[in-house]
Amino acid sequence: MRIGRFFLAAILIATMLFPISAMAENDPRDAIAAPGGTNLFLFYYRNYYGSNFYVDGQNLDSNADFDMQFGMFRLAHFWDIGGGWIWSADVVQPFASMEFDSDVLFPTTSGSNSDGIADTTVATHINTPFLYNEGDTKFGMSAGFYLTAPTGEYHSEKAANVGSNRWTYRLEATPVVFIKGPFVYELTGEVQLFSDNDECTPLHLEEEKEAVYHIQNHVSYNLSDSFWLGLSYYYLTGGETTLAGINQNDDALTQTLRFSANYQLAPTVQLLLQYNTDVDRDNGVDQSYIGGRMAFCF
Template sequence: MNPIHCNRILSRSAATVLLAASAFGIAHAAEIATDPGDYQALPAGTSAGVLYIQHTEHDTLRSDGKTVPVDAKLRTDIGLARYIHFMEIGGFIADPQLIIPFGQVDLDVAGTSASASGVGDPLVGGTLWLVNRPEQKQWFGVSAFVSLPLGDYDNDRAVNIGQNRWKTILQAGYVTGLGDKFMLDLLAETAFYGDNDEAGASKATLSQAQSYGLQAHLRYLISPTSHVALSYYHDFGGETELNGVSQNDEMNNNRWLLTFATFVAPTIQLQLQAGQSIHVDNGFEEAPRVNLRLLKVF
């Protein structure tokens, strides 16, 4: 899973940066960032529990592609607990899921500090595979998730784990083999946002336009139980309005991620990832990040 981070903190003064963080909360850029291999269906009856630990640091704030001249730092230590169950529905494989984020966020802007910890907005949904051909190394699935506004949120805080709004996320993913050793994953995503009507201390109304994401993962299969992968993420759209006033913060951001994953036991996989931003038009630029994932199949 993708780490949770501020993608809306865009202004040129400490006060408005803090207001923006409070208004938008801590959110995904890719709303459902998918790891290499996640769109390969498992057999019906299989379940999986996944724990993600994600650490990010940001020390450069950008607006319209330019560095904002303010000393701003954002640090996130986020975990995600995910439960997945594969089942057959009308001859197709589907995987209902529950994702619960939690963790700590620390923001410092021009010497003014703020932090938040707790549980984020849970997501419920899953994927339906319209193509599931393991023997041909081909899969195609469509996913739908809903983010429930149940996470920790306080409009008087400068940062939040929860977002105090509904979200609907749609995603489609295609996986194909490239010879014996390579796999290619291609994904597209869009998200629709409800309003946060308690944004900041003034309880302003925050609305957001539809956002979009593209992902590509190229995997090299070291063995039947291990792989490395290089991933690319591109996020765009999602401009926000505060009380009807455009914030001129449309995303056009991309980043890379390197993955190593291996099964240390027949049903236990460990995964390590590292990466960072390539370019950010609006928001915090991500310094090197580290993600850990533990997956248990049962």
């Protein structure tokens, strides 16, 4: 069975378009645990957009039209398990409405779209006590595990889907949580592992996906007791797919910058505003977004 390059590009854009990193990326200060007994409810909203579609590092279409309205609910609880150790558990439910059009990939149709509930994630984290805590200087560590179930909308005949039809396992380690007065630095590394998608394309081919590796750096600074600014750098690589035993040579290499501004609206309410943009991408649409997050503590 022989499948042409452009057909493959069209039927695999789901993995290139939908920002799988949306749930695989921390924001500044995410690695700092809340006190034991705290509940957090968070709502995220992001408007993703992009116009350049890349395959193997080459711009296949500079006039593509990608737009996605992305939302996410997150509920977390923190437990103090003694000795300064904090354990937490999260449930994350994203949803999205996504549209993609390209005269190159879809010359005879109006493109592809998908909307609905995306894959559900449950997560757990463990935070060490501060291993160094002198004056205004603190140092700690954190680790986490995420399990994403294939609960989202997925249709094999569609080129774009908000669901992935596969299980995802994410291991995360933050060996550096460094606080110096108003300055906070976090370094996180992670790996994502994937089960197979056995309903890829209208032919129901089996798609295998290799591990994705992610490095995140966050720097943030308090301008006042209620307002801080943050800058994040993300590096993502891996994720090459094999379709029906044929290697697609579509591994990711993406570098992203994110600018954050967080304001304490009330003692138990925070507003986070963000601008995020790709600075380098090998496969998929180069994406940017403008978004925000409301956090409620209770």
